[in-house]
Amino acid sequence: MEFSFGTKRWVQKELKDKGEEVEVKQETNETDGYALGLHAPGFFDKVLHVQKCFLQSEPADKVLAVVQETWMDPAIGLTPYDVHKHVGFLKHLMIRTGRNISTGTPEVMVNFVTSCYKPDVLMPLVDKITKIPEVVSVINNVNSSVGNSSVGEQEYTLYGKPNITEMLRGLAFQISANSFFQTNTKQADVLYKLIEDSAGLKGDGSEIVLDLFCGTGTIGLTFARRAKHIYGYEVVPEAIEDARKNAKLNGINNATFVQGDLNKINESFGKEFPKPDIIISDPNRPGMHMKLIKWLLEVKAPRIVYVSCNPATCARDLDYLCHGVEEKDLRGFYELKSVIPVDMFPHTPHIECVCLLELR
Ligand SMILES: C[S@@+](CC[C@H](N)C(=O)[O-])C[C@H]1O[C@@H](n2cnc3c(N)ncnc32)[C@H](O)[C@@H]1O
The missing domain is CATH 2.40.50.1070 (OB fold (Dihydrolipoamide Acetyltransferase, E2P))
Structure with a gap:
């Protein structure tokens, strides 16, 4: 709190x-x-x-x-x-x-x-x-x-x-004061299970997962044993440090974490990793920047799992990905398959949603 x-x-x-x-x-x-x-x-x-x-x-x-x-x-x-x-x-x-x-x-x-x-x-x-x-x-x-x-x-x-630890879905996570970490561990377990189910990994270690807004690497790391490689992006340097330590702590070698501002991506973004099969995007309340929406509509990953704690920006971004952005001359390529709300913040009006998008 x-x-x-x-x-x-x-x-x-x-x-x-x-x-x-x-x-x-x-x-x-x-x-x-x-x-x-x-x-x-x-x-x-x-x-x-x-x-x-x-x-x-x-x-x-x-x-x-x-x-x-x-x-x-x-x-x-x-x-x-x-x-x-x-x-x-x-x-x-x-x-x-x-x-x-x-x-x-x-x-x-x-x-x-x-x-x-x-x-x-x-x-x-x-x-x-x-x-x-x-x-x-x-x-x-x-x-x-x-x-x-x-x-x-x-x-x-x-x-x-300087840090404390927490267990989530069988993995250990180190958390420092400035790194984001889900505030409700019990429900975070439920949330991450739903994200994993929505992502629908084949489990044969063949897929590339991109974990955008990865914080301390929690979502990506829980997928790592079933994926070929995880790439995580996050703006807070301490969170990226924690994510790298968390990979080590759990003996995970197929995860790469990069510090960067996803509101300021340029043409070079995406050159440093193979085309993702699954993209997880878990932004904070303002949602995704138009630059990122544009990039997502260019790269056309087969599946996107969009996780959001703000239904307003969530609806806006889903609409962009499905129907495009007329004023930016962008076409939408996704179909919304499911939206699952999770009560991460009981006794408050806030709600988290796990949304699955598939390429049309
Ligand atoms: C809702 S949290 C999700 C963190 C992580 N996925 C998890 O479940 O613990 C959003 C994360 O996005 C990061 N973030 C916010 N703005 C960003 C930006 N412009 N570029 C990259 N990361 C950003 C925050 O620091 C935070 O760690």
């Missing part, structure tokens, strides 16, 4: 009983209180204070509780970052839970995103958190920009190791 520190606490008006009906009041009460929690819908500066979060693991909740009872203590001198005045120190708190690959016990990584590097100020908090036995890694990402990003320009390990 990723929580934000803020200077404006957002308070939701209580639910109001009206006989059998329950009415939720939409107005908000704003106080000037500091807060650590989740952004109120539609507000970049208002934060709903969260004491306990049922979406995360129990050890992660213990971390949140310790941080909440400590960080506002004036004796420590920690301040939340003010997104209007651009002053203050604490920006985000990220808590990730994985598993020790030998013992299967939970491993927690705590990542403080701060506006500058002041480890002495963080240490009283770090000392308390590290009393929780599951905490094996405390990281400090320093992000001095005025934006809301949780990715740091510099990363420091304040305690323990």
Whole structure:
């Protein structure tokens, strides 16, 4: 889970009983209180204070509780970052839970995103958190920009190791603070099984798989034993480093991971690997850039499995691949065979979809 520190606490008006009906009041009460929690819908500066979060693991909740009872203590001198005045120190708190690959016990990584590097100020908090036995890694990402990003320009390990591990579909994965990793491991197992089923690999080791937006290499690596070669592309250098380590960790030698921005591909893209039989594309919420759509419509792989957490950009990109893009003079060549929704984010309105496209 990723929580934000803020200077404006957002308070939701209580639910109001009206006989059998329950009415939720939409107005908000704003106080000037500091807060650590989740952004109120539609507000970049208002934060709903969260004491306990049922979406995360129990050890992660213990971390949140310790941080909440400590960080506002004036004796420590920690301040939340003010997104209007651009002053203050604490920006985000990220808590990730994985598993020790030998013992299967939970491993927690705590990542403080701060506006500058002041480890002495963080240490009283770090000392308390590290009393929780599951905490094996405390990281400090320093992000001095005025934006809301949780990715740091510099990363420091304040305690323990720089990464944690997780098991998915029988493979071990190393995850570092800035690498994308599916937040719901149980459902990620379901998701990856559906992706593999949709990809329909023959399993005879003859096919080339291109894993676009590969993160730490998870999807491609789960296919590797049934494919000839996997090529993964991803923009975050730490994720590519993790993907290479993950291939080694699992004894996989037929996977190549390349760091690159898929929004900025040029004519040379695709020259460094054979024509793919299966393309997996798992972009983040903005979906695929027109340059990538164009390339996909040129290369004409027999199957594309498009994985998306944003139904709006998913529908747009599927439409482009099936029906083309008139204003760009591009013809569509695919037929949509199936769309399978997966509930990766229970108790939220978000949904992930696995879509299978076949060349017409
Ligand atoms: C939804 S995640 C999927 C990651 C991976 N497939 C998985 O299942 O763990 C999207 C990934 O796309 C990467 N990404 C975002 N924009 C990108 C771009 N322009 N070029 C390449 N990768 C990008 C992100 O860093 C992230 O790792």
